Amino acid sequence: MRNHPSEFREAVEREDVVLTVGGKPFAIAVGVEEEEVQDTIELLRRLRALRAVARMQRSAEKRGLGSMSADVINQEVGEARRARRGSV
Numbered sequence: 001m002r003n004h005p006s007e008f009r010e011a012v013e014r015e016d017v018v019l020t021v022g023g024k025p026f027a028i029a030v031g032v033e034e035e036e037v038q039d040t041i042e043l044l045r046r047l048r049a050l051r052a053v054a055r056m057q058r059s060a061e062k063r064g065l066g067s068m069s070a071d072v073i074n075q076e077v078g079e080a081r082r083a084r085r086g087s088v
Contacts, residue, residue, distance in 0.1 A: 001008045008029075011017055017029040032040045060066050068076075 008017070012029045012031045014031075016031075018025050019027040019029060030040065057066070060068070
């Protein structure tokens with residue numbers, strides 16, 4: 001990127017590019033049009049939220065909590081929020 005920025009830009013315009021450090025991915029460069037920047041950011045944020053929910057669901061299933069009722073879930077959320085407020 002630093003030594004050949006125009007080549008990097010062209011590559012990102014063709015396809016998404018995975019950026020790595022020490023062979024491990026840490027980011028993805030995605031080409032966007034100027035008028036699409038905010039929409040793209042919003043979509044990425046939604047994707048992150050969906051992935052977080054999926055991780056929480058898998059974790060709940062592994063711990064045997066996958067069949068909790070909405071009332072029990074709301075109670076747990078309320079308790080977690082109260083505990084968080086108390087620790088601030």
